[in-house]
Amino acid sequence: MNLRRLIAIAYKETLQIWRDPRSLAIALLMPLMQMGLLGYGVSLDIKRVPLCVYDQERSQLSREVVDSFTASHWFQPVAVLYSDRDLRAAMDRGSCIAALVIPVDFSRTLFTTGQAEVQTVFDATDTNTTNVATGYAQGITAQLNADINARWQAAHGDKAQTIGTVDLSPRVWFNEGLDSRNFIVPGVVAVILALVGSQLTSLTVSREWERGTMEQLISTPVTALELMFGKLAPYFALGLLDAAFCLGATAFWFHVPFRGSLFTLIVTTALFALVVLGIGYLLSVRIHSQLGASQIALMLTMLPTTMLSGYTFPLDQMPEPVRVISWIVPARYYVTILRAVFLKGSSLWEMAVPVIALLVYAAIIIRAAARAFRKSLD
Incomplete structure (x- = not known):
């Protein structure tokens, strides 16, 4: 690879961007518009919330409490936990969104003092699910209290005086204020990068075909690899600039808490930018029409990022075939990373x-894009 030729191609593409008002509008104005328009989400009814159970007492009464949760269609039991460490690990892995914790002296406290607490822990990175699931838990607890009091009255012929009620003590992690903006806004960054990156690079090579400059480009000694990196370099810089603006707005304008590492955020953002830029460039090489390339880029990036990444709709509430398809959407992984870095402070490890999924996508797409270009007019 000749660095001088690569820089020349990058300089040529930079001039082309500067002279093209449409490219400038996409690169500079669209992120600003989308950050304002896509900062609000859609609330949906939630069913089958993944529930982990940590029953420290394992008595008949505690099993009734567990059964009252698992028997409803609002919660779906996914794991039985045996320690606080298991609870932390399950929530960090995302194995469960909610956890039911019953203390070791639950029954004794209830019968001696007339009150006992059952704790629910929620992963509040998804505030919509947490808010709805908390309401479900409160409703289940109210029904449980009514059942206990009814049994007491039937056994003693009077209203329950000493049995009391079971109190629910909910706790939320990662998004303590249950602010839906903290869940929604980080995902907007993925939508903007996917749209801007793929749309801009989908015009690079197809523009050469439409303007009749491909013959001149082919006659130069530039290689396919030099052409690809030279054309992508200015858009990569623009993509990082847009990402910096959007991430800065997320933290400082929308006040989403940032608890992770800036290095982790930069590395993963660069990986996702390479993926979407590579997709746009690959389409530009294969499709000689700017309109056709941009439309297909929109279909392959914008729609899956919006619908199948978890940005708009919770993935665990979708039908199984749709969830399987979502695993091949690169934005799914980047949205997960953004929320984990901002709200949980997760590290690369x-x-x-x-x-790793983004690394694999970047390697496959960049290799395919480099091999797609042929110095031929066919």
Whole structure:
């Protein structure tokens, strides 16, 4: 690879961007518009919330409490936990969104003092699910209290005086204020990068075909690899600039708490930018029409990012075939990383699966894009 030729191609593409008002509008104005328009989400009814159970007492009464939760269609039991460490690990992995914790002296406290607490822990990175699930838990607890009092009255012929009630003590992690903005806004960054990056690079090579400059480009000694990196370099810089603006607005304008590492955020953002830029460039090489390339880029990036990344709709509430399809959407992993870095403060090691997925996507797409270009007019 010749660095001089690569820089020349990058300089040529930079001039082309500067002279093209449409490209400038996409790169500079669209992020600003989308940060304002896509900062609000849609609330949906929640069912089958993944529930982990940590029953420290394991008595008949505690099993009734567990059964009252698991028998409803609002919660779906996914794991039985045996320690506080298991609870922390399950919530960090995302194995469960809610956890039911019954203390070791639950029955004794209830019968001696007339009151006892059952704790629910929620992963509040998804505030919509947490708010709705908290309401479900309160409703289940109210019904449980009514059942206990009814049994007491039937056994003693009077209203329950000493049995009291079961109090629910909910706790939320990662998004303590249950602010839906903290859940929604980080995902907007993925939507903006996917749209801006793929739209801009989908015009790079197809523009050469439409303007009749491809023959001149082919006649130069530039290689396919030099052409790809030279054309992508200015858009990569623009993508990082847009990402910096959006991430800065997320933290300082929308006041989403940032608890993770800036290095982790930069590395994963660069990986996702490479993926979407590579997709746009690959389409630009294969499709000789700017309109056709941009439309297909929109279909392959914007729609999956909006619908199948978890940005708009909770993935665990979707039908199984749709959830399977979502695993091939790169934005799914980046949205997961953004929320984990901002709200949970997760490190690269703790997000190994989505980071590795982005690395694999970047390697495959960049290689395919480099091999797609041929110095031929066919």
